[in-house]
Amino acid sequence: MRRIKYQPRSNWQSRVESEGMHYHSEDDVPYWDESAYYEFTANEIDELEAATIELQKLCLQAVQHVLDEDRLNEFLIPEPFHNLVRASWENDEPSLYGRFDLRYDGVLPPKLLEYNADTPTGLLEAAVIQWTWLQDCFPDRDQFNSIHERLIEGWAYLRETLGSADLLHLAAVSESLEDHMNVAYLRDTAIQAGWQTEYLDIEQIGWDAARGDFTDMEERPIDCCFKLYPWEWLMREEFGRDIPVGNTRWIEPAWKALLSNKALLVILWELFPDHENLLPASFEPLHGGTFAAKPILGREGANVRLMRHGRTRFQTDGTYGDEPLVYQELCELPEFDGQHPCIGSWLINDWACGIGIREDISLVTGNMSRFIPHVF
Numbered sequence: 001m002r003r004i005k006y007q008p009r010s011n012w013q014s015r016v017e018s019e020g021m022h023y024h025s026e027d028d029v030p031y032w033d034e035s036a037y038y039e040f041t042a043n044e045i046d047e048l049e050a051a052t053i054e055l056q057k058l059c060l061q062a063v064q065h066v067l068d069e070d071r072l073n074e075f076l077i078p079e080p081f082h083n084l085v086r087a088s089w090e091n092d093e094p095s096l097y098g099r100f101d102l103r104y105d106g107v108l109p110p111k112l113l114e115y116n117a118d119t120p121t122g123l124l125e126a127a128v129i130q131w132t133w134l135q136d137c138f139p140d141r142d143q144f145n146s147i148h149e150r151l152i153e154g155w156a157y158l159r160e161t162l163g164s165a166d167l168l169h170l171a172a173v174s175e176s177l178e179d180h181m182n183v184a185y186l187r188d189t190a191i192q193a194g195w196q197t198e199y200l201d202i203e204q205i206g207w208d209a210a211r212g213d214f215t216d217m218e219e220r221p222i223d224c225c226f227k228l229y230p231w232e233w234l235m236r237e238e239f240g241r242d243i244p245v246g247n248t249r250w251i252e253p254a255w256k257a258l259l260s261n262k263a264l265l266v267i268l269w270e271l272f273p274d275h276e277n278l279l280p281a282s283f284e285p286l287h288g289g290t291f292a293a294k295p296i297l298g299r300e301g302a303n304v305r306l307m308r309h310g311r312t313r314f315q316t317d318g319t320y321g322d323e324p325l326v327y328q329e330l331c332e333l334p335e336f337d338g339q340h341p342c343i344g345s346w347l348i349n350d351w352a353c354g355i356g357i358r359e360d361i362s363l364v365t366g367n368m369s370r371f372i373p374h375v376f
Helices: 012-017 042-068 079-090 123-137 147-162 177-192 238-245 263-271
Strands: 002-005 036-039 097-103 111-116 167-172 196-201 206-208 213-215 224-227 249-251 291-295 305-308 311-315 325-329 340-348 351-360 370-372
Touching (some): 042 079, 042 097, 042 111, 042 351, 123 147, 123 370, 147 340, 167 177, 177 196, 177 224
Parallel strands (some): 167 224
Antiparallel strands (some): 097 340, 206 213, 305 311, 351 370
16 A cells, blocks of 8 residues: 555546536645545455455444344434334345445554444545546556446345335435535436436425325425435434334435444444454543544544543544543554545445545544545
8 A cells, every 4th residue: 555646637627527526625725636646456455345344244243233232322312213223124124335434554454443334425536536537547557446336236226125116316415515416426326227316405305294204395205215414313303203104215224323323333342352353442431541532423523532541642623522422442544645544445235346535634534634546
């Protein structure tokens, strides 16, 4: 694994915009950054792929354990949603995608930092933008990236599995350009898989109490809805209180709320201590005072505190300061040219199928940490 500086394409802005990435910069500072790339060996890619498959297997066992032992309260799942989460798992409601965030340097085994299992973004960059960059810059090289093809296969599987659902609604917060464009890309892959689709802003979803249906702007029932909106938010809003009694099938399903939750890290370590792809984690500060403290429902690196021997090494601000925490053994991101990369490893329809790399001078990957392409 190496970080290699490279000359950006002269027309890179228009190139990525032509593929739907209009959020490539913030205040003229690139978020999509092709001034460097990461190079891997084939063996390193194999190791990342194997770790992703292994972690998914462990996570599914963890879900079963949480439900068997009735530990939903530890995940801060509101009581009215306990039966929904349980039923979605017992009914084997299908999932489309997720992204493991891994610490990896090409030397030590990949280590799970967290699982973005419910509403992962960075999908357009990983699936399309870096692939086009590869074709333009290194057409004779390869990339760990079959995300696009796997998404189409995944949507086709969901269409077959869900049976009676002919129309797929996709919802997001339209004010977020990144969320809107990620959903636009997902909608395109769903159409290629044979779905009829309709886009909604999350606030445009209505509720027909008489029918027990969520409805769109034309009062049509929403039979199947992909939502780029976190379960932990839905469970705490007036909008979400009717979900347990409604007929809508949700993607991602409710059981994914357990995997997108930092409490998962504690359960995994309890079940699989000393696993090479896991880090020790607890609901209490770790002995020795060297850990990363993370809000259970935190997002995008907010309110994370890195401690070394009882002293604060680094911390971030955010809106999750009053939440319960999990404590994970501190395993700092590696450093390449002063940058700290975090590898997002994608799982689509249970296939480990690609990676995207975010890097920052900060030790904590945040919302505007840059996306860097890769080759092998």
